[in-house]
Amino acid sequence: MKLEIRNLSVEIGELTLLKDINLTVSEGEVVGVVGPNGAGKSTLLKAIMGLINVSSGEIMYNDKKINGLPTYERVELGLALVPEGRHIFPNLTVRENLLLGAYVIRKDKKKVEERIEFVLDLFPWMRERLNQLGGNLSGGQQQMLAIARALMSNPKLLLLDEPSAGLAPIIVSDVYKVISTLKNEVGISMLLVDQNVKKTLEVSDRAYVLERGRLVLEGRPEELYKEDIVRAYMGVKV
Amino acid sequence: MVDVNLAQAIVNGLMLGGIYMALAVGLNVIFGVVKIVNFAQGEFLMLSMYSVYWLYALIYLDPILSIVLNIPISIFVGWVTFKYLVKDVVEKGDYVHIALTLGVSFMFIGLAQIFWKPIYRGIPTEYATWAISLGGVNIGVTQLLILLYGLFSAIILSIFFRWTDTGRAMRAVSQDVMASMLMGVNITKMYTLAWIIGILVTSLAGNFLATFYYIHPNVGQDIFLYAWFVVVFGGLGSHIGAVIGSIILGIVQSVATMYISADLSLVIVFLVFILLLLFRPEGLLGREVRK
Ligand SMILES: Nc1ncnc2c1ncn2[C@@H]1O[C@H](COP(=O)(O)OP(=O)(O)O)[C@@H](O)[C@H]1O
Ligand SMILES: [Mg+2]
Numbered sequence: 001m002k003l004e005i006r007n008l009s010v011e012i013g014e015l016t017l018l019k020d021i022n023l024t025v026s027e028g029e030v031v032g033v034v035g036p037n038g039a040g041k042s043t044l045l046k047a048i049m050g051l052i053n054v055s056s057g058e059i060m061y062n063d064k065k066i067n068g069l070p071t072y073e074r075v076e077l078g079l080a081l082v083p084e085g086r087h088i089f090p091n092l093t094v095r096e097n098l099l100l101g102a103y104v105i106r107k108d109k110k111k112v113e114e115r116i117e118f119v120l121d122l123f124p125w126m127r128e129r130l131n132q133l134g135g136n137l138s139g140g141q142q143q144m145l146a147i148a149r150a151l152m153s154n155p156k157l158l159l160l161d162e163p164s165a166g167l168a169p170i171i172v173s174d175v176y177k178v179i180s181t182l183k184n185e186v187g188i189s190m191l192l193v194d195q196n197v198k199k200t201l202e203v204s205d206r207a208y209v210l211e212r213g214r215l216v217l218e219g220r221p222e223e224l225y226k227e228d229i230v231r232a233y234m235g236v237k238v
Numbered sequence: 239m240v241d242v243n244l245a246q247a248i249v250n251g252l253m254l255g256g257i258y259m260a261l262a263v264g265l266n267v268i269f270g271v272v273k274i275v276n277f278a279q280g281e282f283l284m285l286s287m288y289s290v291y292w293l294y295a296l297i298y299l300d301p302i303l304s305i306v307l308n309i310p311i312s313i314f315v316g317w318v319t320f321k322y323l324v325k326d327v328v329e330k331g332d333y334v335h336i337a338l339t340l341g342v343s344f345m346f347i348g349l350a351q352i353f354w355k356p357i358y359r360g361i362p363t364e365y366a367t368w369a370i371s372l373g374g375v376n377i378g379v380t381q382l383l384i385l386l387y388g389l390f391s392a393i394i395l396s397i398f399f400r401w402t403d404t405g406r407a408m409r410a411v412s413q414d415v416m417a418s419m420l421m422g423v424n425i426t427k428m429y430t431l432a433w434i435i436g437i438l439v440t441s442l443a444g445n446f447l448a449t450f451y452y453i454h455p456n457v458g459q460d461i462f463l464y465a466w467f468v469v470v471f472g473g474l475g476s477h478i479g480a481v482i483g484s485i486i487l488g489i490v491q492s493v494a495t496m497y498i499s500a501d502l503s504l505v506i507v508f509l510v511f512i513l514l515l516l517f518r519p520e521g522l523l524g525r526e527v528r529k
Binding site for chain 2: 049071087088090096
């Protein structure tokens, strides 16, 4: 797996949402993107998934240019996004949500069952709730379901948008435990966006700082961690 | 002691409900997935009845047997209308949907009047007068068939939406388009398919209806309004709701017509409808209206 973004810009009318973004994610790597509200983090992830049109630049996935491909083809290629705000299907059961996550591998029933077992091992509490409606889960459970659902297709690169937003601190820890497990035990490559700078930098191998549509810093988390500039940009204590 | 007249009125109402059901189920699929209220739904029924009529008039094909030909014809009509009329406006919002589908409706009616003249036609089938007699109550075979067809299509579609990958994906699309895209669902394909299914279900009702009902450019209009009422009454998107709504409307209309008067029966039906909407805007079995 290799994701390489070159000189990516996204403009909507007069607005420039992203400008000349260069970013890579290599096999097994966890890359964080931090930045203040409205910096363009979600836009970046949406552009990678094809949910928003790119004005210029290239998104290369395994040395293949994928901008221009419809979203479903990108999912078939091994990309998955856990969107901001979770977006689970409220009127589908937990099991049906998971089956939707397996939509691109639906022909292989055996594999689908294997993936369900895989995510149930990761989230044991889900087993008892397979027949509950997604909308009846708590916020934290919905976030876990959104992650589990994205894992169903066995993605090669997992994009996570604000997985800790709106969750109680103890639940945030749970979410990050799962992300650590995915990193250390499953070895899945991830591109992680979160307002929680501390947690993001802790789990990342490398990170970028995005500000007003531009990448202004890149480095190892320890370095960024020390940088006063992070504090300045983020406006938060780390 | 059961009053035979009342029993007959109820049976007639059930049969009437069968007509609404077939149209309501088709409307519901399209509304449920594509989120378009298809004001031209009745015209697809009308066009189908004409194709059944001409297959009969030109090559003496029995209206029920012509289902075999009507399936590919309706799928083709559904596919063409989606591709060239609907596809580009799906994202455009209710006002555009209403204007477009109403336009299509008027256009089809106008074309039918030009080509086939506003005259009442019928297909004189041998079995149109066949009836089953149950303790003095007559059940017309052709009407029974359309009721069975309505029930059959509602059941098949419920199974399809509940148990198949494609049906489940359609339910997902109806709840959250963006999330469905992220699951790898091809949204345009789902819209196309749902539209075709909706047109097909309604069109095949034309085969059954043509065995005993008049064929006329306005036939779709007359039935559409009731079917739409049934869909809202039963709960948008709920197939069981559409079935129950159709049966209730049919029976109330039929019984009230027999005991009061046809005009007053409409007043009663719509009074109940308005009251239901005031107290339960999501319909009998609908989920809460989400914005
Ligand atoms: N579709 C859109 N049209 C216009 N502006 C948008 C659109 N999507 C996002 N924006 C704007 O782009 C900026 C970046 O948004 P976003 O990527 O959501 O930021 P972040 O995820 O970093 O908080 C914001 O100012 C937002 O208001
Ligand atoms: Mg965001």
